[in-house]
Amino acid sequence: MNVLRERRGARLVVVGAALAVLAGSAGLVPATAAVAPSAAKPQTKPKAKPKPVIAEQKVSPYRYFSPDGDGSADAVGVPFRLRAKARVSVVIRPMSSDSHSSPYDGVATKEVVRRADVGTRKAGDRTWWWRGRDDDGRVVEDGSYEITVKARPLGKKRPAGSISLVVDSHTTFHLRDDQSPAITVSRRSLYPDTTAIKDQISISTNELPGGRWDPEGSTARLSITDAAGAVVRQQTYPGHLLWDGTSSSGARVPNGLYTVHADWSDNYGHRVSKSMDITVAAGSLVRQDWSKTFDDPSDLLVQNGYSCPPGYYECEPHAVARQSTRFGTGLSFGPTALARFETTLPFPPLDPVVDRIRLSVSGGPAAAGDTTANAYYYPAGAVSSAVPSGDGTTVSEWFRTDRIGQTGRFGWTVGSATGGYDVDSFTVDLVHWAPPTG
Known part of the structure; x- marks a missing residue:
């Protein structure tokens, strides 16, 4: 390879494998340099280290078992895989006491409750079973235990290895004989x-x-x-x-x-x-219509004053509804008054076949002729509230009663907006679909 050597401060730039002179002054002298070829060294891959003779099988991180002799989950299996013939042994240690909340929270103690010489086993998938006994054959106490399976290879040069699995016989949920679903x-x-x-x-x-x-x-x-x-x-x-x-x-x-x-x-x-x-x-269900008017609202009162009206995120105290001065059996809602009412519907709880329901409120301003007084009522499950004002009856929208819940009861809230409003009566209308008779 030819090299141009500059006498007065020329710059050398490497382009590919060649050297060139840029922006130099006159007086360049050619020179020849011999480059000895480098000796090619053979590339050798490092030898892979042999894997341990034992491999862990993919199982649940921890397991429950119940060594009480009732024939259900009395033993727990520890699966493992041997890559070669090996001598297998097992050591079982209790976990620290705080591991009862979660087996991973604790660590194995130094105490050994069981040592087992499993013997020589050939390569392949294996499972060792523990029935919850210690070295003396007694059932261990409830708790979490770390089971460590160790394998020492025979013959081929493989490193020894071990795997561990946590099992737990202590749990907060154990069905009793008197417990069953309904x-x-x-x-x-x-x-x-x-x-x-x-x-x-x-x-x-x-x-x-x-x-x-x-x-x-x-x-x-x-x-x-x-x-x-x-x-x-x-x-x-x-x-x-x-x-x-x-x-x-x-x-x-x-x-x-x-x-x-x-x-x-x-x-x-x-x-x-x-x-x-x-x-x-x-066959098909049969439509039934039902309507009932309640002339004494106080008979349906379940909560007066303190409540969580729809749209509120926090409960707060409200004024109570009092005896009406205009209607003999009615209730009067002054400013900020609030109350909740409920009635039992004439169909079994949870029955979603009831098609539609609506609520009507009859009443008027606490002071007859007051055009500024009004109130609101909000049936449970309705998507909007109704605002009665003046003497007369205000009717809510129809809506499905499967929004009511599992009680078989229909509820609604009444509150004041401005002035004072008296409620004389409630009417509940129901469209129900019932099984055919006969």
Whole structure:
């Protein structure tokens, strides 16, 4: 390779593998430089270190078991994989006491409750089972335990290794013999052929009596099976299902007898269940209209003064409604007065078949002829409030009663806006769809 050497401060720039002179002065003298080729060194990959003889299987981070001899979850298995023939042993230590809230919160103590020589095992997937006994054959105390499986290879040069798994026999949720789910249905018969409205029945079950989250622990399930025992609908908690007679795929199920199942299982594997039969029937629901006027509002009063009206984020005290001076059995709402009312509806709680409901309020200003006084009332589940003013009756919108909830009661709130307003009576109108008779 030729090199141009500058006598007076020329700049050398590397371009690729060549050298060139830029912006130099005169008097350049060519020179020759010999470059010895570098000796090529062979590239060798470092040898991969052999993997430990034991490998951990993918399992739940921790497990529950119940070594009480009842035949349910009495032992816990520790799966592992051997990459080669090895001598296997097991050491079990209790976790520190604070690990009862979560097995990961504690650390293994130095105490050893069990040592086991499993013996020589060939390569492959293996499982070692522990039945909750110590070295003397006694059942260990409830708590969390770290199980460490150690493997020492035989023959091939592989490093020894170990894996650990935490198991827990201590839990806040253990089903007792007297605990079981309950099932509530709005009706025992369903009429999917109804065309005027969409018929559906409400099915619910109570919550688990306690417990903790665990991917292999407690579960609660609500399901519906046909006469052959095949599951047509199923869901885990929340334990409330509105069923319209369709399967999980959306297909209409045939008429006939079906069974609702509520199943619980705890962290120990104990299971309890309850079932109830329902019928998918032929025919259609029949419309029924119901209306009732309550001339004495105080008979329906459930809360007077202190309340949380719709749209408020915090409860605050309000003035109470008092005896009306204009209407003998009415109530008078002065400035900032507030009260809540309820009445029982003539259909079973949870029945979502009731189609529509509305509320009417009759009354007038506390001072007859006062055109500035008005009030408001807000039926539970309605999307807007009504504002009565002047003498007369104000009627709310119609709305579906499946917004009312699980009590079978209909409630509403009345409050004053300006001046004073007296309520004389309430009227509740109901359109109900009932099963056919006969």
